[in-house]
Amino acid sequence: MKSKTRSATGRLLYAQSGGVTAVINATAAGVIQTARAHRVPVYAAHNGILGALREELIDTTKETAAAIAALRHTPGGAFGSCRYKLKSLDANRAEYERLIEIFRAHEIRWFLYNGGNDSADTALKISQLGQAMDYDIRCIGVPKTVDNDLMVTDCCPGFGSVAKYTAVSTLEASLDVASMADTSTKVFIVEVMGRHAGWIAAAAGLAGEGPDAAPHIILFPERVFDEAAFLAKVKATVERVGWCTVVASEGIRSADGQFLAAGSTDAFGHAQLGGAAPVLAALVKEKLGYKYHWALPDYLQRSARHLASKTDADQAYAVGKAAVDYALAGMNAVMPVIVRTSDAPYRWKLEAAPLDKIANHEKKMPDKFISRDGFGITAAARRYLSPLIRGEAPPPYGREGLPKYVQLKNVAVTKKLLAFVR
Amino acid sequence: MKSKTRSATGRLLYAQSGGVTAVINATAAGVIQTARAHRVPVYAAHNGILGALREELIDTTKETAAAIAALRHTPGGAFGSCRYKLKSLDANRAEYERLIEIFRAHEIRWFLYNGGNDSADTALKISQLGQAMDYDIRCIGVPKTVDNDLMVTDCCPGFGSVAKYTAVSTLEASLDVASMADTSTKVFIVEVMGRHAGWIAAAAGLAGEGPDAAPHIILFPERVFDEAAFLAKVKATVERVGWCTVVASEGIRSADGQFLAAGSTDAFGHAQLGGAAPVLAALVKEKLGYKYHWALPDYLQRSARHLASKTDADQAYAVGKAAVDYALAGMNAVMPVIVRTSDAPYRWKLEAAPLDKIANHEKKMPDKFISRDGFGITAAARRYLSPLIRGEAPPPYGREGLPKYVQLKNVAVTKKLLAFVR
Structure with a gap:
């Protein structure tokens, strides 16, 4: 049976975290379409890491190819997001044990966490669980934040x-x-x-x-x-x-x-x-x-x-795809980051960067981007920023004059465990 | 000489009034392109009726056809607008005499005033000047307001x-x-x-x-x-x-x-x-x-x-065109209004309505558009509103990722009169 074969190779769990963006669902589309191409079934956690802790999982295999494709132009977080930061392993071992229990029950072998600084920290902690708790889990951080304040990456999707x-x-x-x-x-x-x-x-x-x-x-x-x-x-x-x-x-x-x-x-x-x-x-x-x-x-x-940057929408999709590629290649504790190889013409590529270089750090604007009087931007800032807003990627519109944003079915996975009480 | 011939037939003066909209310049494009087709030169008043009082006029014949066409997708008021209401003829005869003096000096035979309720009132007053002050001037109101509160017309451009x-x-x-x-x-x-x-x-x-x-x-x-x-x-x-x-x-x-x-x-x-x-x-x-x-x-x-309704952009252009047609046909004290002839499929046409039915009136939402609990809209409201947001009319975008909005040259007409002191 098909599902049997799939289970044998394990599932990939994807979750969205922190403030959502206009293009975080493009990343979700990149994740799910790439996993489907590799015949890896994807579960999504409802409301970020909380969905994993609560065993509120969504079976994305129940969605049509058209619905997943439409995620690429739908804003918000299709599976729900959360603002919730895991404590350290020492401070709250029970939460981590619960996560491993969930992963084991649902044969989750890869976990992709899509968020900013705090989420990179959560991803890093989970990536370290494999050794600590004797369960084979690979964890990849996926960048996302409108604040553009993640370290290492040249810019942040969103x-x-x-x-x-x-x-x-x-x-x-x-x-x-x-x-x-x-x-x-x-x-x-x-x-x-x-x-x-x-x-x-x-x-x-x-x-x-x-x-x-x-x-x-x-x-x-x-x-x-x-x-x-x-x-x-x-x-x-x-x-x-x-x-x-x-x-x-x-x-x-x-x-x-x-x-x-x-x-x-x-x-x-x-x-x-x-x-x-x-x-x-x-x-x-x-x-x-x-x-x-x-x-x-x-x-x-x-x-x-409706006013997304094509550069941004493309990068958001690409980091989702790369995260799956990294995970299936057996990588762990990394994040696909955007590397700018040229300003004019603008060129970029993706690389895997270690999560510990990103978690809990915050990138500020360089001094050289702010004009001397403090009230404007410099030529260097323009060179950096300009390519990021280039290109249009409008959503399709319906006859009624509104964008055709998709609402997924979000079919819940049957729970296998008792409720978790913190 | 060309300019001599043109002068003989007179000029059309166009002015924008009140809060501007995303599509008021589409109306300006409709006015100028239509007048050009009839070989009627158009002056625009700088900052609405104040520009006329101050003799701050702009010669739109100095603009290229491409620049005028680009008005159709440029927001704001290309010639400047104002919030200024003329008093009654009795209360401030000097202002009206000044306007006639300006019109006479620049051979203005047609005046088009593009605005809301208050502007329709100004247009109505000016339309009555012809008889009162023995100068042949035709005045047409052109509808515009995001508030959608003009009487007679089914809806308002903007x-x-x-x-x-x-x-x-x-x-x-x-x-x-x-x-x-x-x-x-x-x-x-x-x-x-x-x-x-x-x-x-x-x-x-x-x-x-x-x-x-x-x-x-x-x-x-x-x-x-x-x-x-x-x-x-x-x-x-x-x-x-x-x-x-x-x-x-x-x-x-x-x-x-x-x-x-x-x-x-x-x-x-x-x-x-x-x-x-x-x-x-x-x-x-x-x-x-x-x-x-x-x-x-x-x-x-x-x-x-960037998110204009195509229905709205089309209607904004059409009222500008119609206003010129009405003016050149010798009509006075009217406004082109939108008449809805069918909800589904949505169909509309323009008609000339007398300004005195519009000036200083205000159309409120019909009671039947608000749901019984007062917190929502009814099916009747949806039937009315839905066609108005239909269709997209995005501006062209430049390589830098910004819309290509036009900045006119706005060449000033040489003054012929002394400054007006109120």
């Missing part, structure tokens, strides 16, 4: 699309502001994602070049927010150009270390932010008296599959 | 594109929230434009159908905000579906008539709003304890030419 969304939206809204500035809004502020690294804010800089082109001011978390210098530049820009577009990272902080936006903390203990834009707007209104508008696209920016 | 943006963004962000809800955001709130009419909020309803599909709650300015009913529905939705998407119009008010978002007033005396979403989010957090995110796309929604 970032190019939010970068393109941010650059295009900044350009479009600035055309709007330019037409209205005579009698209406003079200062427009967009707040973008990026807790500790200003990659997304920097990408807005691709919208224009030269001192009079929008965005006129970019506020990076890598630079202390200097109120006086900011206001002086807003004023000078409005007086010279007639209006001013500001792009602010959510993570900007004043000299005393306080975030401009107050916030709570997420499951990883990260501050959860939002709301620097209205603070800046109030400042502009109070100190300069200019009429303002502000925007905070929030999830709209990272889910905007 | 609305279909912001409707499509809102429906697609709601769909995409909801896929994101659905994947994260287990350990992260459970309630996502998007605030959309719409001061007094909930047309844009209603369009978000096209993202899904049925009680479990996003958006689960739409808050209309046509309904008093009922905190208890809202919270009860959020709670029931999270408990049933696992998460909840809320789309809120900026104009929602509580029973005492207060806007949820505090605000200032614009030049027309309208309240300028923004910030209902964070108020709702704080409410959800405080009363229900759910983790939330909120988005406020602001200008991004009305300038998103």
Whole structure:
């Protein structure tokens, strides 16, 4: 029987972790299509590593080839994601024993974890279980994060699309502001994602070049927010150009270390932010008296599959494919990373990098990417960023004017174990 | 000489007014291309009616055919817009005399004013000047507003594109929230434009159908905000579906008539709003304890030419063309309006409607478009809205990954008069 033959060679478990992106499902498509080509059945964990701990597994073999292909243009996380970080083996051995129990019960031989820094850490810990717990499991990390802050890889799948969304939206809204500035809004502020690294804010800089082109001011978390210098530049820009577009990272902080936006903390203990834009707007209104508008696209920016970068969508698919190739080749504790071999023409390839070089590290914007006054990007930043937003990869649209995003059946695998109580 | 011949027949003056849209320049393309076909030279007023009062005119004959064609896919207002309402003839005769003086000096025989309710009022006043001031001027209003609140016309150019943006963004962000809800955001709130009419909020309803599909709650300015009913529905939705998407119009008010978002007033005396979403989010957090995110796309929604509705882009072009046809046929004080002749298949045509039926009126959402509980749209609303977001009309993209939006030369016409001092 077919299923018998398959079971004998084991299954591959794929899980999505952390904040999802416009193209994480393209990675899922790369994983599942490649595994299918090798006749390896794929289970997906429901809601990331939590699905594995809870034995909530999804049988992707129940999905049609067309549905899996449609993942390539569907945003969000098709199997659910989670914000949950495994403790160390010493601190919570029971969780790891549970995972091995699940893997054994379902003959999981390969585990692919698709996420950012924290997920690379989880993947690294699981990759070390084989020896520690005498079960043959290979674990591959698969890169994903709109924050673009993973080490080693030249860029992160998910970032190019939010970068393109941010650059295009900044350009479009600035055309709007330019037409209205005579009698209406003079200062427009967009707040973008990026807790500790200003990659997304920097990408807005691709919208224009030269001192009079929008965005006129970019506020990076890598630079202390200097109120006086900011206001002086807003004023000078409005007086010279007639209006001013500001792009602010959510993570900007004043000299005393306080975030401009107050916030709570997420499951990883990260501050959860939002709301620097209205603070800046109030400042502009109070100190300069200019009429303002502000925007905070929030999830709209990272889910905007309709405006995905083709470079990004291609890379997202490729890392999924490579991760399966690595796993089936017997590799362990690695991640496929993007290596840039040329800026112009832009060329890239994939390589396997050890997870311990990536887990828990965070890549900041290089100093040389931020202009001397701290409010813009340099030519070096443009050279780096520009290829990442190139090309369009629009989803197919239906007759009703909406993209044809797929909803998988997500058939649950029958549980074999008792519930896990932590 | 060519210019002599042209002068003899007079010029057409085109001006953009009020908040701009993703497709108002498509109307400009319709105007200029049609006038060129009739060998009528077009001047554009810089920043709407103010440009006419200040004699700041732009000679569009200096633009190439390619540049004018590119207007069809460029957002914002290519000639600048303004928020400025002419007083009545009795209240400020000097302004009207100035306009006639400008028209006479530049041989303007046709004036096309592209805007919303207030602009239709300005157009109507100018159309009455011919008799009052003994100068042969024909004035045509051209419809434009993302608010979709003009009377007579079935819909307004500009609305279909912001409707499509809102429906697609709601769909995409909801896929994101659905994947994260287990350990992260459970309630996502998007605030959309719409001061007094909930047309844009209603369009978000096209993202899904049925009680479990996003958006689960739409808050209309046509309904008093009922905190208890809202919270009860959020709670029931999270408990049933696992998460909840809320789309809120900026104009929602509580029973005492207060806007949820505090605000200032614009030049027309309208309240300028923004910030209902964070108020709702704080409410959800405080009363229900759910983790939330909120988005406020602001200008991004009305300038998103990259996601324009083809229906809308086509209608925007068509009203520009029709306005020139009406003007050259000697009509006065009318506006080309969209008449829907069939829902399925969707069919429409243009007709000339008298400006006095449109000026200063405001069309609200019909009661029958809002579901009985006040939190959703009806089948009748879907029938009306659905055709308006149909079809895609993406701009061409350049090699750098950005849309190829045109920047006109905007060559100023030499002034012939002394400055006007009001």
